Amino acid sequence: MAPPAEVLAVRGLSKTFPGVRALDDVDLTLHAGEVHALIGENGAGKSTLIKLLTGVYRPDAGEITFQGDKVSFATPLDAQKAGISTIYQEVNLIPLLSVARNLFLGREPRNRFGVLDVARMNREAEEILVGYGVHVDVRRPLRTLGVGAQQMVALARAVATDARIVIMDEPTSSLEPREVETLFTVIRRLRDAGIAVVYVSHRLDELYAVCSTVTVLRDGRRVHHGNLADLDRLSLVSTMLGRDLGEVREEGLTKFTGDHHAADSEPVLDAAGLTVPHKLHDVSLSIRPGEVVGLGGLLGSGRTETAKAISGALPVRSGRVTVAGTPLRGGSAPAAIRAGISLLPEDRKSEGIVPGLSVRENIALAVLPRLSRFGLVSEAKVDSVVDTFMKRLRIKASSPHQKVGELSGGNQQKVLLARWLAMNPKVLLLDEPTRGIDVGAKAEVQKLVDELAADGLGVLLISSDLEELIEGSDRVVVLKDGAVVGELTGDDVTEDKLMRTIAGDRRPEPVAKEVASDG
């Protein structure tokens, strides 16, 4: 095979947002016919890189060379016209127009009078789509198609616009397995036609099935690039998470004391067979009183969804949740809360705090009916509860009447914890409890989790911080693509074992392989 032509060369690309270095001196090279995996955890800089390539953002530094010319796209449309098409997770077509119209939008075939040639357009659309495994009446409105078929139309449109590069941002997140197969066939066809594909996904199986090269981003930097075949799954996971294999881990980096010695009592929470279409498949787990169960897995593996399904915030298709032996009825958030399940949501700002209300109101929010008689709030009772928890959790606010939106992230998180602890829950579901809060507050929250478990609460801990997850948990249930793929207990609760389980590689001997670093 002749050396394929270089389509895209990115040199030293950097982008800073207020307070964050989103992308730092990143290089990327794409050749014709290359399927390139772009991976990284949350905040690694994937989206920023894609948005710089497609003209959504302008870089602070660095240059982009596209087909030999230095380019600077002002808008996504510019990039698309030049030949860089992007397919986002959400389909960005026009739902009410017909499939054929969507496919040809902006370049409809016209007859010699300059009038839209509908017959020809429909005929051509049908021919094109058959090649993508989509057999539909192209005159139907796009929205009547399934998500998978819509995605194929988007893809067909992207390719038909004479793209040289197609960027796919988690294209399979809403596809059925059969549709994924079709997508792969299409990607291979693109590859053979000399189009470069950038493939963003967290599903390792897919990456290895379809990609030839890989770039790993972490904290805005490129930490690895090369052939995907040269990087086994375990190394890939450890590179992405920034953990070296077999590294002797220093103890005591977090404030967790470790073992809680959960009594061999009945589980306080038992979730069985939770299934949510496209998100969770038959997830089961149980937590005993006094136990901290970690939920491990990569981004998009279904950790947040599991917590939300248990807490009734995400409707399940099937499955059952039992709290202290009593099955949960209704599957709604209020029912779960009444049963004693409390969820500290991942998105603290939009799903947790009520920003315009005071610290006091926020703490009392959930417990308010219990502090009221005949719907009248007892201010004295509220004051006493608020006072108790502000002291116990050491919440720093100028007064209980300060707006919670004005507090630091760590204090906001403590306010949310206080809101739930005031409910006297049996189970706490903590989704990224220390993300985005400062080191001091982080240590305090970790210590608090320990204390709560020691008091007999069942805790489910979700954290992207491996150290926190491993040190904080007595047991770790590992998720992958929305299903449980393993469980680590006792001495097996180590970062090594966790990464192995995520990678789907459970050989006992560590693969002593140097993780290739940048360059």
Next chain:
Amino acid sequence: MAEATLRTAPLDRTRVLQWLQTYGVYAGVAALLVVNIVITPHFLSAENFRTQAVQAAPVIIVALGMALVIGTEGVDLSVGAVMALAASVTALYLGYGLLPALLVVALFAAAVGLANGALVALVGVQPIVATLALMVGGRGIALVLLPQLKDLRNPSLASLGSGAIAGIPYLILIAAVLALLVAFVVRRTTFGRQLLAIGDSRPAAQLAGLPVRRVLILVYIASALLAAVAGVLATARLQASDPTSLGNLMELSAITAVVVGGTPLTGGRVNIAGTVAGAVLIQLLTATLIKHDLPPSWTQIAQAIVIVAAVYAARGRGKR
């Protein structure tokens, strides 16, 4: 540092705007009172103040319900239609006595509120669209029930409209009691707290296990009931049922009163005292222009200016 800067710059623009949003409405009422006392003959009399207050009462009552709805980041456009519906139903059932008629009015109003609330809370329709349906349909029903103006000769109704205790008209007393009641509900009840939390952040309220749907439905029912009270009182004052024009543009006056009174359209905060002052402000503005023989269109222009000013002041706070 930041605090020091603020102190050395007392005329900081955002602070002025914040002050205006909180106290502007009272300053406006005070200014209009002073201006009228100076330029309008016979303004400074108990009789005149009584008239102004009686005329403001229906707007105040409707605006109280509107304030609750706006506190949930919603809006209720159907209040004027509910007033008309209340007028029709009163006329139809007055033959059975005032009290039975009022009960039927309450049932109709509750049904409208339930329909609004169900559309918003259960179906998930935008409040402006959901209540638009009943704004149009409600008046339609009112006119089907009573196609034209009808004089009502009922002594109890007449005394409700023009009676007084110790020189204070019933209308003013009822408006005052309702204002205190709504303020109490907002400040001191679980319902009031939950309403504000839902208005500020619905996802957070939902995840905190609040009965979001129930609260929303009750808020729209409350708004409709208050509008019905205003409709009955206005009918009592007129001693006639006028479903064609009663409550026309009332939704806009109520929204203006609420917004001018410092309740943000983005929800999460309800200012009852400000709302009452806002309604009074609108009434004084109208009265001032009428007393100086300016055409009614001037009133609308003046109202528009007040709304723009209020919305501009509200920008000072913004939505985080």
